Amino acid sequence: MGEEEQTSVGVGEGEEVAEKVEEAETWNQRKQTLILEISSKLIHGDLESKIEAARDIRNLVRKSSTSSSSSKTRSKLGAAGVIPPLVLMLCSPNPDARQVSLLALLNLAVRNERNKVKIVMAGAVPPLVELLKFQNGSLRDLATAAILTLSAAALNKPIIADSGAAPLLVEILSSGSVQGKVDAVTALHNLSTCKENSTTILDATAVRPLINLLKECKKYSKFAEKTTALLEILSNSEEGRTAISNTEGGILTLVETVEDGSLISTQHAVGALLSMCQSCRDKYRELILNEGAVPGLLRLTVDGTAEARERAHTLLDLLRDSPQQKQLASSVLERIVYDIATRVDGADKAAETAKRLLEDMVKRSMEHSMNRIEQRAASCTPSNTQST
Known part of the structure; x- marks a missing residue:
């Protein structure tokens, strides 16, 4: 009796599948007819x-x-x-x-x-x-x-x-x-x-509305990633850089994105800040420091993308050359680094991470100083030395 029931159920399922296949074929045929009718109306019909x-x-x-x-x-x-x-x-x-x-x-x-x-x-x-x-x-x-x-x-x-x-x-x-x-x-x-592209897609007029949109959106969103990508492109021109610094909250919004953004948006945001600082450190360095960029950049050297980490290191090197950065007391800097390390690796590993970050900063600072000394030495020719 059980086998007969199973057989009857199997036949019923087969019929149901066959009906669905037939319905699908009928619909496909009907759809093809509709497509031809639509095409005919569009090509030959009135408005x-x-x-x-x-x-x-x-x-x-x-x-x-x-x-x-x-x-x-x-x-x-x-x-x-x-x-x-x-x-x-x-x-x-x-x-x-x-x-x-x-x-x-x-x-x-x-x-x-x-x-x-x-x-x-x-x-x-x-x-x-x-x-x-x-x-x-x-x-x-x-x-x-x-x-x-x-x-x-x-x-x-x-x-x-x-x-x-x-x-x-x-x-x-x-x-x-x-x-x-x-x-x-x-x-x-x-x-x-x-x-x-044979034409420039963006000019500086796009900066203000893009900054305003970035202010209002979540910094880790896909929208923020696209917005910061456009701002990074604009930061490659002097007009764009000037527009970013002249827009209310322009630099601050990029700094906030470095702190709160996704891996992609932070990479673009630090790229824009770096482009500004590299173009004219005397003009943009203090503006970036005044918006509290250092903690976010230090964090980025730990948990950003490879590109973002390199950019953050480079920007920190540029910022450390300023009088304001030099005035940061050692204890204050250590406290900032320790706080970031705690948020990144937890309290158990914070001391180790903070020590590694500080050592890396010192190493990079020394390398930068040595490079400057070597550049000065290279520029001092024998003739200049004798005349001196």
Whole structure:
């Protein structure tokens, strides 16, 4: 009796699986028919038909039950020729047509590298740049999201960088919605990673809004990582460095990121501070010290990335040359190092860690002094010595 029950159950499960397979095949056939209908409407239909077809694209992608299924749907829609007519709709004087085409293109581009490239090759970037100028918050936010998504594809980055989108994205950092600002930072970060750019992505006008955004966000967030990466790039120019120091709380915000940021954001933040101090120590050294940078930098020499540790060591060497740093009493410095060591390694190992840190600082200070002596000796030629 038990065997008969097991057999009947097995047959029932087999029938259920067969029904699901049949349903899936029927849906795939229906989906292919819908894709052809959507393509036909977009290519041959009137404006109302095009708007309806654009909405159908979004619904069709969303109806796909799995990420694999939705990816295939996007690919099939792209292959069916829906992208060029959707791009043309971006230029329509009808606001609804622009909005639904933007949403459709976004749905086609997400997690689909080929469609991203197809959209840009179809000429989407110039109308998207025009939409970035709109005062209509919804359309501008959608255009910003589209630029962000398309700029993730390596082949698209130089095209978008040369389009004039970057200055408009910088404006959004100050005047856009919360989501618009987040998307604008990510888009600018995407564009900044392209070595083939023939134009400069950022100028000093981006510093103030980036600093303000960094003030407001969690310093260990992905957003902070992208923001500090952009600020480090800007710190490589004199205009950028000046803008950082002139922005209220600019240096302090970078110091706070060194203290509280993720491994990546601390690396970028200390990189920006180091770039400033290396460019003109007399101008920036005291400003950095006045914001209490030393404890965070000492901690970073212990638990930062390899690059961050090296940068922190170099910056500490530069800061120690200042009169203010020399005035730090030995006991005060030891207390700072011990406090950092306690937070990093715990009370049990704090003394050992603090001793190692202090020894390393002394060693580096001596090496720096010896290098300076050797440089002076090398500059003292025999003729100069005799004349003296």
